[in-house]
Amino acid sequence: MERRDIEIFLTLAEELHFARTAERLGVSGARVSQTIKQLERRFGVALFQRTSRQVALTPVGNALREDVQAGYQRIQEGIAKAVAAGRGFTGTLRVGFSSPLVGEAIMAAGETFRARHPDCEVRIREVHLSEAFRALRDDELDLQITELPVQENDLSSGPALLRDPRMLAVSARHPFARRDSVTVEDLARDTVLVPADAPAYLLDTLIPPQTPGGRPIQREKVLTSRQELLTLVSGGAGMAVVGGQATRYHARPDIVYVPIVGMPPIEYGPVWPVGGQTSRVRSFLALLLAELDRQSFLLAGLDR
Known part of the structure; x- marks a missing residue:
């Protein structure tokens, strides 16, 4: 079942009214009716009993609703959490560094980030080259500032932030x-x-x-x-x-x-999991760049 099919089925199972279901979901009544007919053809059994006066779940339809409802709710909660993490500044931002030169600027950027976004905690930790990207892959970090280049299929990297002779x-x-x-x-x-x-x-x-x-x-x-x-x-x-x-x-x-x-010189730049450049990560990188500028480090390859 497609996500939209599940939404239509569960909403109709709750409303037991085609017109109200269509209005609630912002679709046409024909779309609701067509979706239910397609599901019934696919399963080979009626899911709803329809008369001119009422709509009711069949025993099979009721069992399907109970089986689908819990899983669909978890999916919705997971999507909501992902959207909140991507758009908002709540929770925890975890940043790693492999060099004290970068670490000093990260600490300062972290203080500014906390002041601007008090609902988002910033945790900072050191990462040794011997462990390379383990913490990113184990979901222990959201962002790492480390030696470049980075050539990993599951990781994305940005331009060099600073260079060290x-x-x-x-x-x-x-x-x-x-x-x-x-x-x-x-x-x-x-x-x-x-x-x-x-x-x-x-x-x-x-x-x-x-x-x-x-x-x-x-x-x-x-x-x-x-x-x-x-x-x-x-x-x-x-x-x-x-x-x-x-x-x-x-x-x-x-x-x-x-x-x-x-x-x-050795170049240092940001690395994050593919698909993990959230608004929090982007905001922190902007603050880090400003801090590096303030500390007058040698910058390279930046799009201002």
Whole structure:
């Protein structure tokens, strides 16, 4: 049964009057009569008893109404909730970030969002690259600001919101620690620690498998948080390609951050489930963009 057929059947079962059913649903009386006749032909049994004076449900029609009513009500409630979530600013907006550079702006945008929409709670959490998009897929997040590109069939992404110059994190005892800069070719001279379980295309964007000169870059995957990664670097287990934000948020006496010449900056942008760009998400992104502008971050690829 189509949704409209169910509506006509259930309304007639309640009104027991063709004209009132048509008026209530905003359709013609002929449409109501035709729909019921089609259903009866499909089922091979009468659903209503009709006389010149009254309309009544048959036993089969009454049983069908009882079976259909509860399920149809749940469908209607689900649709209403989806519409409310898409149009309104109630409930909870869950936002994830993979970088403290983005996290700082997200926190500020969240405060503004709460002030404007007090009926909508904002929850913010960090997401590690080792988990990539798990939280989005498990319906734990509505929006994530993360490293680009994103090439997932079930996820949509927006343009880059900001860029962060790449740097090489090395132990203070490493030979590169005395350098003013390094090149991409230098990445082939030691092990580069990378997050485990990150999508291959994203990993290749962040740290290519070989240098422009064709030398292989030895990448070692470690399932680790950012702090654990830096601890491994400080202990001499390898190097790590990071954003320049590390000098602000992760300054350590046992680690030196050396600029990498010849590599494009790391780009960060919004990601959400396909079909999940609600008005709440759009409003939050607008506030986040305004906050990034206020903080004078380097913006890229934005349609103002």
